Amino acid sequence: MATAQMAAESAVAVFDKLELDCGVTLGPVECAYETYGELNADRSNAILILHAFSGDAHAAGQGGWWSNMIGPGKAFDTERYFVVCSNVLGGCRGTTGPGSVNPETGCPWAMSFPSVTISDMVRLQKLLVDSLGIPRLLAVSGGSMGGMQALEWAVAYPDRVASAIPIGTTARHSAQQIAFNEVGRQAIMADPDWNEGNYYGGKPPARGLAVARMVGHITYMSDASMREKFGRRLRTPDQFEVESYLSYSGYKFVDRFDANSYIYITRAMDTFDLTQRGSLRSLFERARTRFLVISFTSDWLYPSYQVLEIVSALRSRNADVAYCNLEARYGHDSFLVEVAEQTELVRGFLASTYRDLDRLSKGGAAGRA
C-alpha cells in the first residue's frame, strides 16, 4: 500500500479583481486551493486538477474526491508531480461564490452574484497558476465539468498547457444534460425555504437541494450499477434500498453544498459551448497541447459521441491525441470509482509527456505538417 508521506498544503489565494464574461469585474476574489507533492526546480512538473460539479479543492489525501487517482505511486504521482486543485468560482467550498459576502453591501451576494461561466472559472485558475509561478502546466485534467475546464484551458491558453486529459465530458451540453440540470434548479427554487436565494443565516432549502442531488445521482449511475448495488432489495418493509440511498446521499449533500452555488454552477455548465467561438476544428488551430481523452461505455449522461466530436476535430488538425472508450459499469461516475484502467492510461500518458516536453514545445507532428 502507498503509505508514503505526501507533502500537502491547503490555502486561499486572494486576487484584487477578476473580469467576468458577463462584463462585471469581481473583486476581491478568493480562491481556495490545495497542493500535493513538490514543484521541481525548473517548474515543469505541475498538474492542475479540475473538479467536477460538486467537488472541491480537497482532491487528494484523506477523504479527497480523487484520492484513488492522486498520491504517491498513483496515476497523478505526487512523488513525481506537483498537483494543484482549486475550488471553482461560484462554488461554496472556500472560493468566492453566491454565499460569499458582497463587499459593497456587507451581505451575502445570493442571487445578485454575477453569472459565471466555465471560462471565468478557468480565468481564476490561470491567476492562481500565475501566482504559484508555474510557467507551463505539464497537464490539466478532470472529469465531467472538470473536463470542460480542461478543454477551455487548451483553447484559451494553449501555450500554458503541455497536455490535457479531459474525461467523460463534452464541448457543449446536450438538451438532455441541460434538462436534468433544470430539474435540479427547479427543485431548489420550488422549495419555499429557498426564498429567492435569500436564506443565508436562516433555514436553507434542504428539501429542494436534496431532491436536486437525487436526480443528479441517478444520472451519474448506470442501469447495471444500480441493479447491482440496489436491485429491488428492501430497506424496510415499505422502502426500497435505492430510495433509502438517494435520500441519504441527498440530505448528506445539503451539509456541504450551497443551493445557490448549485444554480450558478449548473448554469455555467449548461451555457458552456466551445463551438460558439468557432468550429472545434478552428479552435484547436493553435493547440499544441497533447491530449488524452477518455470516455466510458456505460456513461449515458456524457456519451462517447460527445468526446468523439472533440477527438475528431483534434485529429483533423493532426493534433497529438490519444483516445480510449473504457469498458466500465458505473456510468458517469466511472472516472471517480473505476480507476484501475484509467490509472494505467494516465500514468503512461503523463510519463511520456514529461519525457517529451522539449519536443512538445516545438509542436511535434502537428507543427511540422
Place this chain on the structure above:
Amino acid sequence: MREVFGRRDFAIIGGLVEPSTTVLDLGCGDGELLSWLKEHKDVDGRGVEITAARVQKAIARGASVYQGDLETALDDYPNQAFDYVVLSQTLQETRDPRRVLRGMLRVGRRAIVAFPNFGHYSVRWSTLRSGRAPKTGLFPYECWDSPNIHFFTVLDFEELVRREKWRLERRIFVAGHRQVRMLPNLTAEIAVYLVSGS
C-alpha cells in the same frame, strides 16, 4: 497476425522509415511498433486501433493511439499529414483495401504495407491437396472464422499499384525470418512494400 512476423517486423519496417519523421500506424495493436520507432528512429508517431484492451496498453506505454476503425479513421486526418502511414498485417482483413490504400496515400507521403502472401506455395499446395480453403501455419483459420477477407498475393498487390499508378519504391520479401528474392510470389510468406502516390 503480428506474431507471425514477430519483432523482425519492426526492423524491416523501421529500415524503411527515415529517422525523425512522422508515422501513422493503422491497426497498431498495443503500440509496440510505435514504441520501437520512437526509441530507435526518433519517430513522432500516432496509431489507430479498434480493440479497447490493446489501445489501453498502447496508451499506457506512451503511444498516442486513437480507438476506432482504421477504415473510417483515415477520413479525419488532413492531407499529407504524415511522412509514412503503416499498415502491417491488416490489409487482408480490410473490407475495402483499395480505399484504405488510397486513404493512406492521401494522409501520408508514403505508405508501408506488410501483408501475408497468399501466393506462397504452401497456400497453393494446401488448397490443391485438400480441395478446401487454404489452412497453413501462416493462415491457421478455418474459412468460416478467418478474419482474412481479401487474399492478396504479391502479383495482386503489384497489379493494384500499377493500375493506381502509384510508385513502388521498395519491396522486401520474407520467409521463415529470412529475406527471399527468387520467385517471390511463390516463396515469400510476407511481403513488405514502400509505396508513394502518383
